[in-house]
Amino acid sequence: MRLVIARCSVDYVGRLTAHLPMAPRLILMKADGSVSVHADDRAFKPLNWMNPPCTVRESAGDDGSNLWTVTHGKSGEMLILRIEEFLHDSSHELGPDPGLQKDGVEAHLQELLAEHITTLGDGYALIRREYPTAIGPVDILCRDAEGGTVAVELKRRGDIDGVEQLTRYLELLNRDPALKPVRGVFAAQEIKPQARVLAHDRGIDCVTLDYDELRGIEPDTPRLF
C-alpha cells in the first residue's frame, strides 16, 4: 500500500467524465492495483478512483509535472493524475487481510427465522427457504396453523420495494392451484411506515424481527448466562 499526499489535478473519463482542479489530496494505491483519490471529507468515499484490474503508467507532463495514467483494460475507463508536488510518499507492506466477519446480514436473519418459524405465529411450519419461482426465489415458504401457505419476504430494512417484490411473488404463487391461496408476510428488523401502509393495503402482514431475540432463542449456540 502506497500513500501519497500530493497537489494534483485529476481527470476521469469512463462511465462519466469528471474533473478535479489542482489541490492537495491523498492518493491511495493498494496492492490489489486499485487507485483512489481522497479529499479530507466525504467520509470513506474517494473523489475519484479506479478499480482493478488496471495499469498505472508514469510519465512527465509538459511542465515538469508527473502524469499518472491509470487505465482499466476491459472498459476503457481512464484516470489521469497530474501531480505538481509531492508532500508525502510512503509504502507499507500489509500482507493479506484475515478478513471481515459479519453477523446480522439478511442471510443470517433468514436462517434464524427459518429455525424459529413460530416467531410468525403458533403452529407455523417451514416448507422451504429460497423457494424457487420463475421470477426469483421466495425467501421463505411456510404453512400457518390452518395449513394455509405463507410466503415470507425478508429484509433487514423493510422498504416499499420489498412489498412490491412480495406482491409479485404472491401474484405468481396464487396462479398455482396446488399452493393457492398464498398469504404474504413481510418481515424485517425495521419496517418503514409507507411500506407498512402499502403492505396493509395489499393484505400483507408485517412482522418486525428482533435479531438479538431470535439469536437468543437459538438452540445451537447456547450461552453461558
Added chain:
Amino acid sequence: MRLVIARCSVDYVGRLTAHLPMAPRLILMKADGSVSVHADDRAFKPLNWMNPPCTVRESAGDDGSNLWTVTHGKSGEMLILRIEEFLHDSSHELGPDPGLQKDGVEAHLQELLAEHITTLGDGYALIRREYPTAIGPVDILCRDAEGGTVAVELKRRGDIDGVEQLTRYLELLNRDPALKPVRGVFAAQEIKPQARVLAHDRGIDCVTLDYDELRGIEPDTPRLF
C-alpha cells in the same frame, strides 16, 4: 487528515456486528471526523468505517494496547479499534477541496432522446420532458404516429424497479380522461432480462438506446471526424 498504519483489531457494533482479527491495516482519519479502516485490497472500500458526526476516545487497553472507541452519537453505532503496534503515523493539512465536477451521461440521455424522439418510432412527437404528476415527473411524454399518448421512463441501466416506477405513472396517467389511453415505453442503454419480462407482462415496450448513436446524430455537437 491523519494516516495511521498499525496492527489492530476492529469491532463494529451497529447496523450489524463485525469483527476484524489483529492485522496490519491503514486507519484513515479525515478532517470531517470520519474514520475508516482499510486492508490492501477491496479497492476503495474500507473493511470498517464510521461516518461523521462521531467522536473518538482514546484509552489504554488491559494489555497496554491503545483502544480507540469511535462513537456515532445519533445512531449509537460503535467502532472499537485495539491497536497493538504503530507502523506509521502522519498528519496532513489538505484544506477544503475545490470540489468535483461531474458530467453525467444520464442527464444527456434524456436531452438526446427528447431531441430525437423518432428513435422510438416514426411519427413520434414530443409533448414534454419531466411531465409532472402527483407522484413525480415522467421522464418524457410524447405521442406516437397514431396520436396515442406514450410515457417514457428512461434509465441508464434498465432494472425491474424502473418498470415498477413506469407502471405507477401509467396507472395514474390512465386515470386522466384527457390523456387516456397512455402506453408505456421503457428506454435504457441496457435492459435486464427480468425487467424485460416484467415490462412485457405489463404491456410496456422496451427500447435499448445507443448513447453514441444518439450523440452521433446530435446536430448541436458536430464532431471533427
Added chain:
DNA sequence: CCATAAATGTCGATT
C-alpha cells in the same frame, strides 16, 4: 462470464 439481489449501501433533493 452473466444475471440477480444485498449493502453498515451512500448521497442528494424534496416534502
Added chain:
DNA sequence: AATCGACGTTTATGG
C-alpha cells in the same frame, strides 16, 4: 425525519 431515485453504485453469489 422520511421518502424517493441515482450511483462511475460495489460486492457477493449462483447458474
